[in-house]
Amino acid sequence: MSVVDKTKSALSGDKHDYYSMGPYWWPDPSKPNGEPYIRRDGVVNPERNGEGFDADRLSRLSDNVSNLALAHFYTGDLRYAQKAAQLIRVWFLDADTKMNPNLSYAQAIPGVTAGRAEGIIDGHRFIPVIESIGLLAPSAVLSQTEMRDLERWFGDLALWMATSPTGQEERAKSNNHGIFYDLLIAQFSLFARQPQIATQVISSFPETRMSRQFSADGSLPEELTRTRSWHYSHWTLGAIGKLAGLGECVGLDLWRTNLPDGRGLARSLSFMTKYVARENTWTFPETAFQPGGNLNSAREIAMETFWIAGWGFSDRSYSALGSFYSSQVTGSDVKFWLSSFQSNAQ
Template identity: 30%
Template sequence: MLSLFTACVLLAVDKALADPTDFVHPAYVIQHARDQDYSTSSAKASIVHNAQVAANKGPWSIINSNGVTAPSGDKHDYLSWAPYHWPNCNWCTSGSNHLVHSGDSGNDTDPQPDEPSPPDDLGPAEDTDGETYYLRARSVHDDVLLITSRHNRFRRVRRSVPPADSSSSSDVLSTPTSTIPPASESIIAEFPLPQAPLGSVPLLTSSLPTPSSHTTSTHFAGSSTAPQAAAKTKKASCTPSPTTSMAPSATWTTCPYVARDGKVNPDVRTLVGAGSINKGCDGFFSNALAFTFTGQPKYCEAAHNILNTLFLAEDTGMNSNVKFGQVVRGPGKDEGTFTGPLDLRGLVKIINGVLIFEASDNQCWTPDDAQEIRTWVTKYLDWLQTSLIGKKARSRPNNHGTFYCLVVALSQILLGNSQDALYTLDEFFDKTFQEQIAKSGEQPFEGVRTRPLHYRCFNLEALIALAKIGDYLGKNYWTRETKYGGTIEKAINFAMTVDPGNENVSELVPHVTAGMAAYGPSEAYDKFLSRQNYQDRPSWFYDQSSALTNAPTSQTKRSTVVWAREDGGVAGAIKPKCPDIFQTSEKVEIDNGIYCTCEQLLPLYETQTAVLA
C-alpha cells in the first residue's frame, strides 16, 4: 500500500504531469515499488494520478472520426502532417494571394476580389496534447475570420455604389476593423510559448504576419519567417484561382506547402493520431507502474485496454508502420517522411511497461499478451529497418537519428535480441553520436534551430534514455566522448548555462535530475533544481542513482567499457571541422524541408566551454 503521505499528495494533485521519453530499469521499479522512501513519494503519487487520468479518459485510437484517412484509404494506417509546413496557394486575384482556411469550421474559402488572406492560424507546437489551447485559439481565429469576411463583403457592397464623399466612405469602412484587436491584445496573448515536440507543448504565439511574397521550398535552420500573408502577385507566377468554392480540405492537395522552422501549423491538430499515440503510450506506462506500486487489478485492466485499443484490436488498432507519418501536404504528396518515426517514439514507454509487467511475475500479464505485442513490434521493427523512411531517419545527424536508435534498440531487447541491441547502441555511439556534442557541451545540430533550448533538450531526452538502456544491458555510455570531447554530462551542463530567452527552461528539469543520478550531485545541479518543482515529477522516481548500475555514481563498478581518461582530460579530441555528412552535400536536411550548412554549424562547435555558476 502507498504511504499515508503519498495518498494525501495524490489527492492534492489536480492535473497529470507529463513526462518525456524515458526508460527505467524494471528491477529497480519492483524493488522500490512499495517501499516507504519519502523522497520519491510525490513522484510516485503523480504516476498513480496519471494512471487514473488515463484510465478515465482513455483508451485512444489513431483512427480519425472525421473520416480523414491516409492516402492508402486504410483507416488503420497512421496519418500525421508535417507540423512546420504551411500552404502557399499564391492564387491569382486582384492583387492578393490567399491561403485557403484549412481548419474544420467549414468556412467558405472561395477567394474574393480584394479580400485579404486570413491571419496566421495560431496553434500548439509539435507533438503535444494541448487540445484546450488549440480549441481556444481556433475559436479566436475563426471569430477573426468571420469578422474579416463580413467586413470584406461590406466593402464590396459599398464599392458597388459610388460614394458621395470619399472621406465619409473611409470613415464607414474603418468601423468594422476597429473591432478586431491586435494579436498582442487578444486572448491569444494569454497562451504560453511552445515548449516541446509532440509531449506537452502549449500554443505558439505570434502577432499577425507582415506581408511578404517570398517563399522557398528550401528553408534553413535558424531563420523562422512568418507564414505567408497577403501579397502582391504577378499573373505569370501565380496559380489560377478556383472558380467555385473549395472545401477547406482542398488546400491539402491544391496548394504547395513550404517549411517554416519553429512555426507550427495548428491544423495538424485536426488529426488524432499523434495525440492518441502520446496519451496512449503514457497511459499504458503509468498504469503498468501504478499496478506494480499498488497491486490493484484496475490498473492492469486499464493498461490492457489502452494497449489493445491503440495497437492490437481489429477494429481500432494501428497498422505496424508509419508510412504516412508527417506527410508534407501539397499536389502529388501521398507518402510520409523521415520525420514520421518520431511520432512513434512513445513505443519506448510501451516496451518499458511490458518489461516491468513481465519482471513482476504476476497473473496480470499473460503469455498471450506477450505474444501479441511482440508480433506487432516485430513487424514494426522490420518496417523501420528496411523502409526508405526508416533508413533516412537512421542517417540523420540530429535528434531523428538518436530517437531512431532508441526505438530500434529497445525493440530488439523486447524481442530477446540483447546482443543486437548492444550492436545498435555501439554503432550509434561510434558514428552518429561522434558529431553531436562539441567540447563545450553545445549540440550544434540542435543549437542551430529556431528553438535551440527545446531541441537541445529533445536530443538529450533520447541520449539519456539510450544511456539508461545501455546501463540496463551492463555497459557504460554515460562517459562516452564524442570526437571533440563532448559527453552527455557536458551537454546537460551547457544547456543549463545558456540564456533560454522565451523558451521554457523547465524542459531541462528531467535531464538535470538524470544527470545528478548518473554523475552525482553538484552545486550547479542543486542551484538549478532549487528553482523547479522537480520532486513531484514522475521522472524523479526514475532518476535515482539506485536505478543505475553502470553509471559513474554506481557503487558496484561493473562497467564493461571505460571511455573517459582517468585524469578527466579529453583523449584525442580534434579541432572542429565540417561533419562527415557534408562530404556528399553542401546542406543537410535535419527536418522536413529544413536544412543546415557547415558554415552555420562550425561556430557552434567552437563555442566556449560552459561555466556553471
C-alpha cells in the same frame, strides 16, 4: 482509442496505418486550398492534433497507459492494470483496431508528401508504453501469448525501421532525428528480445553520432540552428541519456564513453549547465525566451534532462539542477512521473 478512429486515411487507404501531419507545416495563404503547405519552424499547427490524424490519439494512449500503470504500481489496485491492458490490446493486438507496425505515413505534409522519414520520431510515444508493460507484467493482466504478440509487434516495427527506405533515410539524419532513431530501434529491439540490435546501435554511437553531431565545446550544432534551440538541445540530450540507460542492459557504458578529444555526453551536459538560471545569456534562437513564450515547457525539458543525467552518472549535482527546474514547472505530467522516482533515488 485506436488508429482506426481517425476521420482521415493515409495514402494507403488502410485505417490501420498510423497517419500524422508534420507539426510545423501550415496552409499557404496564397494558394486557394492552402497546398502545398509551407513550413513555420517551431510553430505547431493545431490541425496536427485534430481527429483527422493519429498524433494526439497516440499521445493520449501513451499518457493514459503510463498513468494507469503507475497507479497500479503504487496502489496495488488491479483495476488500473486491467484498464491499461485493455488500451494496449486495442492499439496493438485486436485485429479490428490494431495499428500496423510501420510509420510510413507519419508527419505527412499536405500537397507535398504522404509521409516522411522524420515521422519516425512520432514513435517516441511508444517508449512509455513499453516501460508500462514492464510495470504491468507482475499483475499478469496481459497473458503470456499477448506478451509474445506485443514483442513480435515491436520486433516487426524495428525490422521496418532497419530495412525500409523511410527508416534508412531517418537513420542517416545528422540531427535529433538520427539520435532518436537510435533510441527507438534500440528500445523496440530490446523489448522484442533482440539485444544484438541494441548492442550494435549503442556500440557504434561514438562513431555514428558523437563524431558527427557533437562539437568540441559540447554543443549540438544542428539543434542550435532551430527556432527552439534550447528545447531541441535538451530534448536530444535526454534521448542520449535514455539510450545510455538502455546500454546498461547490454553491458555498455555510453554515459562515460568519450572520443579521444573528450567529446561525449558529460561535456555536452556541461555545455547546457552553463546556462542554468542564466537563460538570458542563451544567444541562440529560442521562442520560449521571447515575450509570451512558453517558459514552463523550456524548464520542463531541462528538468527531465538533468534528472536523467543525475541517475545515469549517479551525480547529485545534476539531480539538483533538475530539482531547481522542477520547482519552477507547473502542471506537468512529466514532473509527476519523474519526481516520484527521483524521490526514491535520493
